[in-house]
Amino acid sequence: MNEIATDLCVIGAGSGGLSVAAGAVQMGARVVLIEKGRMGGDCLNTGCVPSKALIKAARVADAVRRAGRFGVNGHEPAIDLAALRQHVQGAIAGIAPHDSEERFERLGCIVIKAEARFLDRDRVEAGDSIVRAKRFVVATGSKPAVPKIPGLAEIPYLTNESVFDLASLPEHLLVIGGGPIGIELAQAFRHLGSKVTVVEAATILSKDDPELVEVVRARLLADGVTLHEGARIESVARSGNGVALTIAGMQRVEGSDLLVAVGRTSDLDALGLEAAGVERSPKGIAVDARLRTANKRIYAVGDAVGDRQFTHWASYHAGVVIKNALFRLPAKVNLGLCPWVTYASPELAQVGMTEAQAKAEHGEVTVLRARFAENDRARTEAEDDGLVKAVVTKRGRILGCGIAGHEAGDLIQLWELAIRKGLKIGAIAEMVAPYPTRGEASKRAAGSFYTPAIFGERTKKIVRFLLGWAR
DSSP states (O other): OEEEEEEEEEEOOSHHHHHHHHHHHHTTOOEEEEOSSOTTHHHHHTSHHHHHHHHHHHHHHHHHHTGGGGTSOOOOOOOOHHHHHHHHHHHHHHHGGGGOHHHHHHHTOEEEOSOEEEEETTEEEETTEEEEEEEEEEOOOEEEOOOOOTTGGGSOOBOTTTGGGOSSOOSEEEEEOOSHHHHHHHHHHHHTTOEEEEEESSOTTTTSOHHHHHHHHHHHHHHTOEEEESOOEEEEEEETTEEEEEETTSOOEEESEEEEOSOEEEOOTTSOGGGGTOOBOSSOBOOOTTOBOSSTTEEEOGGGTTSSOOHHHHHHHHHHHHHHHHHOOOOOOOGGGOOEEEOSSSEEEEEEOOHHHHHHHHSSOEEEEEEGGGOHHHHHTTOOOOEEEEEEOTTOBEEEEEEEETTHHHHHHHHHHHHHTTOBHHHHHTSOOOSSOTHHHHHHHHHTTTHHHHTSHHHHHHHHHHHHHHO
């Protein structure tokens, strides 16, 4: 066996692991990076990148279909699936060099392509190498969760790891799960021309503010997506060349293809965490606020922790780990600063607390709203189904914001910065927003905090007095 001594050993070359490895090696640490699969992990190969490329293609198709409202010849688009797949693979190929084994070796990392397994508290075996490190980072990501539904194991089904390899568009796609992945892909395939039915045990996008979810739900229904919410699937079975779902209290729902999108689960089984003294639960690896495990030499980031399973959150984790592991700074994770976006049409974005969470923690709060229907840019582009909804304390401290609307993922970033820097609502109300932009909706929502005072009777009395005094 080849024995390697190093400062930092990173297990997993997804977004979190790559961020730790790249940062650490460029700061002077000796780094070993271990990856059993493809460099770039789920995000690059089967997650964020291919899904957003597919969603863009679907939006273009829908834009062609709906172009008549602009006086442009709109028609039912013809979908060239081979060309669409080439677009998706091209997006992956364009980003892949940045995450490649060659790049990280050029940076100075030792890259081992093998499965890693802890031998004890400070050694890992990978292939024909044993790595002894001062610090370890577990960044092994996650895999699609598969529900225990009778009959599911006996039929072929799709997940996000296989849906981008379809040879033909589904005639009728059945989607189990109404979370972000299920909703994004359901709407995308509907825009591409497939009939789509979503079955969700609770409500769609259940972690988001219900008022904002309603904006997305209305668009899904208008697009022709069939939604079964609060529906319990009793069994799954073949139906001819397709599949059928038996839903409690309903008749069978039949389709040509089945997509399982009920969330993700941490990929930890083969790591031998017990030998390393690392505690875990069904959710993921147990860590403290500094992302340290029970074995303080070992950190965990991203989906391996099982908390907020987003690429950008894994990258944020990486920064916390580098501060702790390399500089011994007591950096901690701030869960309230994690924004997330569901890339439906319209998008739904959230940072901080929802209205319900804010009321539960703070009691009386102020809810500020601005509708896209009142925004000139949204109206000129016929994308006016949307809402900015912010929650603040009586003194104007921002607790959270949610946005449903076109490009909400870009608009939410202002609110994340404001919360992170401790700005009050007045900072957004006073900003100068270029006209016409959707950013004015955020300014309008913030400005409404002052409306009762500015246009109240007390202000009117002061103005009347001053005008009278001037005469």
